Amino acid sequence: MRLTHFRRLMDDEFGAVRAGSISRDHVFGGLGGRTVEQALEDGDEPRDVWRAVCAEFEVPVERR
Numbered sequence: 001m002r003l004t005h006f007r008r009l010m011d012d013e014f015g016a017v018r019a020g021s022i023s024r025d026h027v028f029g030g031l032g033g034r035t036v037e038q039a040l041e042d043g044d045e046p047r048d049v050w051r052a053v054c055a056e057f058e059v060p061v062e063r064r
Helices: 003-014 016-025 036-041 046-057
Strands: none
Touching: 003 016, 003 046, 016 036, 036 046
16 A cells, blocks of 8 residues: 555545544554554554554455
8 A cells, every 4th residue: 555545545544633633643562552643653564554444443345
């Protein structure tokens, strides 16, 4: 998954403003206590980060 696709999925699921806030401010246990932005900066694959977001926010399977 490309980073642009990840960003589009975040915006589609949460809206652009909330997606940005989640990415910057929400700390995910599934990402080792990091935010989305920290995980991406550390080189985590966008697909793995998306999976952690989906698990945390219980995104329905059909939208994952």
